[in-house]
Amino acid sequence: MFPERFSNLPAYAFPRLRALLDVHAPGGEVIHMTIGEPKHAFPPWIAAILASNVDGFNRYPPNDGTPELRAAIAAWIARRYGVNVDADSQIMPLNGTREGLYNAAMALCPEVKHGQTPAVLTPNPFYQVYMVAAISVGAEPIMVPATAATDHLPDYGALPEEVLDRTALVYICSPANPQGAIASEAYWETLIALAERHDFQILADECYSEIYRDAPPPGALQVARRMGAHPERVVIFHSLSKRSNLPGLRSGFVAGGPESIKRIKQLRAYSGAPLPLPLQKVAEAVWADEDHVIENRALYAEKYAMADRIFGNVPGYMPPQAGFFLWLPVEDGEAAALKLWQETGVRVLPGAYLSRDTGTDTGMGNPGKPFIRVAMVAPKDETEKGLIRIRDCLYGQE
Secondary structure (H helix, E strand, O other), X not given: OXXXXXXXXXXXXXXXXHHHHOOOOOOOOXXXXXXXXXXXXXXXXXXXXXXXXXXXXXXXXXXXXXXXXXXXXXXXXXXXXXXXXXXXXXXXXXXXXXXXXXXXXXXXXXXXXXXXXXXXXXXXXXXXXXXXXXXXXXXXXXXXXXXXXXXOOOOHHHOOHHHHHOEEEEEEEOOOOOOOOOOOXXXXXXXXXXXXXXXXXXXXXXXXXOOEOOOOOXXXXXXXXXXXXOOOOEEEEEEHHHHOOOHHHOOEEEEOOHHHHHHHHHHHHHHOOOOOHHHHHHHHHHHOOOHHHXXXXXXXXXXXXHHHHXXXXXXXXXXXXXXXXXXXXXXXXXXXXXXXXXXXOEEOEEHHHHOOOOOOOOOOOOXXXXXXXXXXXXXXXXXXXXXXXXXXXXXOOO
């Protein structure tokens, strides 16, 4: 009755976490550090924009987004990456990046490649929509370890030639969720050259790109243009959720070559839902403003410094380069999460819930098992309290 390809999907991370923790009482005042849902204030002027455009709720929004929103996004890409894209043919606004990351596979993945089942490569650990998108289109999802041995980014070039030859799509997240690693220009150059050689597309999930310590992370489209790569080679995804503390707005965009965007737009015309007009007006204004982004980044800089101070003496602590997660080493992530909950009331996510077992042939097992993911999204005082409890409970250091 139901498609077999979905029968072996692991439970989604957060229902698994509730099943692990909620049968036990918390050991203290509850502090939520599981979901990457930003809690900093969004720009206060948003309310006035929304109110002045509320009559737009009685109209169907354009499938491709308003010209004004697409123009604002194109202008932001030009400012941020120095890349000019055509607002009409190379950009489509999204209901958040998850919609786009899933539908890109539906629109772009071929049914066969060189007469074989296509492969879709993802990092491991990974954002779970990557795997489900691959399964949905009948491709083979291949999880490639992103561990300390590879600077917490997947080494796709290490895969066998026969796998690369049938690869259709490659997902890559930079800055990485959950490790906070940044793909350097050299990393992008290597991956784009590999994609050119084996003729696959890169789906670059860059939704954490505006939260970083020092220099802004380089972008995939930026490097691809400089290299003169095929115009359809790279498709990028961005969101206002993290950049502007607007996860409930559900607003992002996809940008890439005109043929790729044409296919994604066509799929949405049949099966998607464009952003309501009042929310598009908000997004248009938010993409045009950088002051609130700078202020937001300063708040995260304080949290980076706080985490470094609290965990600096913990063996194996890896300061994140970007994003707002800590990827903390433990013996067993599930056991550590349960201990924290029962003894302190702090909720964190076991790393194994964000990754899959790679099998005994690799000798690695589940690369996320010896980690917990900690979201530093709450206000500074609450975040500090939670981090100190984690340190004292799991590492016995003060």
